[in-house]
Amino acid sequence: MRAFLRQLVPAFLMLAVFTVITGVVYPLVVTAVGQAAFKDKADGSLLKVDGVIVGSTLIGQTFAEPKYFHPRPSNAGKGYDGYASSGTNLGPTNPVLIDAVKQRVIDYRTENNLPATLPVPVDAVTSSASGLDPEISVANADLQAQRVATTRNLPLETVQKLITSNTVGRSLGMLNEPGVNVLTLNVALDQAK
Amino acid sequence: MSGSSLFFILALCAALAITVPPLGAYLAQVYDTTEGAKAPGDRVFRPIERLIYRLTRVDEKREQRWSTYTISLLAFSLMSLLAVYLFQRFQTHLPFNPTSATAVNPAGAFNVAVSFMTNTNWQWYSGEVAMSHLTQMVGLTVQNFVSAGAGMAVLVALIRGISRRGQRTLGNFWVDMTRSIVRVLIPLSLIFAVVLISRGVIQNFHGATTAHTIEGATQSIPGGPVASQEAIKQIGSNGGGFFNANSAHPFENPDGWSNFIELWAILAIPFGFALAYGRMVGDRRQGKLLITVMIVMWAAFSGVAVLAEGNGNPRLATVGVDQSISTTQAGGNMEGKDVRFGPAECGTWAGATTGTSNGSVNCMHDSFTPLGGLSTLSHMMLGEVSPGGLGVGLMGLLIHALLAVFIAGLMVGRTPEYLGKKVQAAEMKLVTIYILMMPIALLVFAAASVMLKSAQASILNPGAHGLSEVLYAYASAANNNGSAFAGLNAGTQWYTITQGIAMLIGRFGLIIPALAIGGSFVRKQRVPETSGTFPTHTALYGVLVLGVVVIVAGLTFFPALALGPIVEHLSL
């Protein structure tokens, strides 16, 4: 016990020293360098339209109107709540999941006027891990394109071109899965008008 | 699995293959504290270290026996526990609380303090809501460094026990921890944090930024010093996320690049320690053998996860979902996965994070297919040795190696010896205690949880999957992993307290016997090697170590797994 008490002094001092070094100096240095070199990214890759912050290109948001591309189902709060990142955590055999997906498949087909037998891209009917997924799959976007084009009275090709230009491809041809950034695509759509 | 996914995995392996050997060599030099030894970067690091020793009144030349070494670790851990606990309890009274996070309840604060002090980083709370920036920085981030440094020090002490002969001391805990932090963790984290910012990980001290969406709604976009924490979270094998969604959150892991380098960061140092070990004991073949064993397990469990997730969920196929892998979608089981990662990068990550006691996730394990979930759960149950956490991972593998050597030694007709050190009753007692601790913490608490009505209420998913959630929670805690089948509401008093205890057992119930083994070994002379000595660098021995790890865990957990993920898989 005396040995233990003796070690409490260096223990306290060590913790204090490292709290300063790794808890204060380290994050401040990183912040300074990050803010100096990559200010936009360090601040959250915020997207401004006409000077107004409309969101972050990295954080998904809710789009419900038919003229916009819709993101994936979200479990972050009531949907894309920036302060409630979360997946559903529903297990693969949970009836709640299966029933929800079943309903979403039906809704998705109805919404996009698709044949009742057409398999629906999996990302369109499942929730993401973060609940803030900014992307949808290209397959998902392609199936929504007709609806968006029709609603906006835009030629389908224009919409499809915008999908392509807002698709984040694989880095180096192998990193990450290709996805379409919903926010930038929808902003681009508004600007295409 | 698509071709590009395969390339992604191969690229990760290539990146590790190139960087791990020099990293191992560097680590071996960092811990060479013999008189006059030189290590790269001495000109930068020595002054910092000297300053730290002067401030903390540590005599760096004074070595400690295993008991003092252990006591130093325990004293330091107690201080850490108190600090993190108090920061949480009083965060409302402290600065840097832009989101006005309230004081954390006592049981919850205990859980978090234990969690970060033990390098588990199990999180029952949502980081973006529950913790102030100050708590994140001076409480949690600091622990990310020091708990990792402490784990590294423990391994180094054990290795010295094996390599030294006829001595008493294992080194100085304060020195080993300081060198770990100053020479390994801080430099790597600094570089890594800046790289992460360049990919989009945020680093600021803002509170919420309000965005006005083009549909006319508002969205609060969080701020915070994320990159600095994200960097050490991966490098230090911690895994505690700034945000609830952990590394699935776009601000923690924005794209393929960040994902790739974070994966590298999770794996590189744990693998590097195996090679450093070979150098430190003066027989590099030993390190190569252990790293091979680690790689085989890591590859097998990761492979199962990648393939299982890629195959998707058959139940979803029946309701009209297209889970095929194509050029326009990642396919597979996308519930609980973000589009940018998909099954391959999630499966790979799952294998890395459960093999290393890192515990960060880039997708939700609870929503994995049964086979994918089985792979992550059983990977932890191996005892986090493939390649395991910083230091403690190799420590675990060395303990299993001793068990393997004991059985092998008997079978060749000699008193078993490992690197010339006889493995006798004293060591076997400690090895047995070590092997017992994790299953006790895991099985007892998990069984109690499914017996208690109140604890059962925390389970989200019904049936066998619910059992998996509970098993996963305690497997994660008892192995200091930190990942979760997060459907389980672990914020209740029962879970915060029992998880806290499980984490303490998983940390100190293993570290103390391991250090005691070091203390016992360090006194022994080395028996010279002859052809009657069983060689511990051969493929045969590798198979035996692998077999011991897999069979010990398999026999312990098979019944429980049979009722959890195995039943769920068979019922698909």
Add this chain to the structure above:
Amino acid sequence: MTATLTPESEEHSSAAGKNTKKSASLFDPSIVKGATWDALKKLDPRTMVRNPVMFVVEIGSVLTTVLFFQHLHDSSGDVNKFSGLVAAWLWFTVLFANFAEAMAEGRGKAQAAALRKTRADTTARVRQPDGTIIEKSSALLAVGDLCVVTAGEVIPGDGDIVEGIATVDESAITGESAPVIRESGGDRSAVTGGTRVLSDEVVVSISAKPGESFLDRMIALVEGSSRQKTPNEIALSILLAGLTIIFLLAVVTLQPFAAYSSAHQPIIVLVALLVCLIPTTIGGLLSAIGIAGMDRLVQRNVLAMSGRAVEAAGDVSTLLLDKTGTITYGSRQAAEFLPVHGVTEAELAEAALASSLADETPEGRSIVVFAMDRYGVAKTTDRDAVMVPFTAQTRMSGMDFSNGRQVRKGATDSVKRYCAELGGEVPLELTPITDSVSRDGATPLVVIDQTPGNKPRILGVIRLKDTVKPGMTERFDQLRAMGIRTIMITGDNPLTAAAIAKEAGVDDFLAEATPEDKMALIKREQEGGKLVAMTGDGTNDAPALAQADVGVAMNTGTQAAKEAGNMVDLDSNPTKLIEIVEIGKQLLITRGALTTFSIANDVAKYFAIIPAMFSGVIPVLNDLNIMHLHSPRSAILAAVIFNALIIIALVPLALRGVKFVAEAAGAVLRRNLLIYGLGGIIAPFIGIKVIDLIIVALGVK
């Protein structure tokens, strides 16, 4: 190609023959009978608790039995049959393990009983300081008492001969029927209580208290009553206890998990699962293996004073072997006849042959053979010739012909003295001849011939050459493969030593060795962390014997040597050291192999029991029933029965030990892992399936 080192390959055929005489067959009916009874007696929980693994099984047996009777009335016939059978087979499991131990002990007890007969109280005649003799029971002797023992009497206690010389029959302990010579002074003075003096009279100074004599210790050893767990056994026991706790934990926590899955299990099934999982195979056989290991040594006429020494023998990395008797024939072979001036070789050969006919030692026989083969000398046709055997006094053998001619051969000094007594002259050239023979590391014997009326005539010298035993080179190769370095110890000069060392293939030699040199060598080896084994017999060997990790004293040696070593070889055969090393290794290998086997078995048991437990409530789990066992009950029962029977099936292996092959460690491990690891995984799949088929055929549903 690897050769096995078995006792059969041992060159000393006489020793091998004796071994078979002493060891009972593996399942001697009388031993089996005793062991069966002992197995029941060992059910006493106070005995069982010493073996944690089997103690858990016993508790399980009690529990299942109680449950069986408790539910006898409220369960169906099938359930009762199942519970009853499980309970019965759990009891069998315990009994089989006890039986294994009792068998191992029984074999020792049989030997102990034989030894005890010789220990019967005798009356000792103790010579008092004033010269008077008083009679005293041997049980009351004190250390230092001087006992007078004459021909026909039993020596009352361990001690050293202080006066006289005698032939002693030591067959009671050694099993060797040929009498040995014991004399005061020198290295052959030690006598053992219970042995019988055949000729002459000696005075023995008692060196051991009654009850602590060599014979007492030997009885205790072979009975296993003084057996203490050896270091590796303790380490293994700890591991086995740890595994038992893990499985206990796995099974106890399985119930809540099962209840959560709505598949609550009967206690009896959980107990069955537990017993199948804990390492009962090794747990049940562990002490039998240890006892049998000591027993194997005893069968080879080696007494180990502790199990620790036996294990140390397996760890030995340096073997110090005396040249004479170990590497070369202690009994040397006739290689040349060297006549003195005026004598022909043929003449010398004829006399040498005649004088050696009475000499039954290997040396004597080799002279006969050499004379007949090389010189074509025939045995004498004189039917009335009298053979004069070697005696301790004369140190010569010879023949008295009916015409009065007497030939003798013997050591140089004896013959010279004999010659002088008869008034003969020793030829001047004899000494140079004998000296030169000695210098070469060979031994000279001198032949003398006396015809009636003539002066005795020394004919010449028989050169007995040291011959390296056949097969030694191979043996040293094997030892080298096992990682053991051999060092030859010899009094020869370095040149001779080098020549023999080279011929024999030893790794190193110590020439002109003094006891101090030997001691220094041992210490040097040990400083490098090596374990050293050696043999010795003389008093001056005692320090080295004590210093060596394994010191084997020859039974012919002095009491001091026997006290200093940790083993005694009753055959006094130094080659035994190699066998001792093998037995030490074999002991550990058997433990390791059965541990591996025991744990590997669990895989199959899981596949039998887990689906059986749960497939009722969770039918999909029947997919794990890869053996397609008939029903849940038959599956569980089959696993329990397999678990019990495997103990019995492995008793012979435990008693005999795993076959030892002299190879490098890697090769040994590979083979044993294949046989006991892989075999341990596969065997129960087959065994459980077969038992399932049988019990289903017998009506278990």
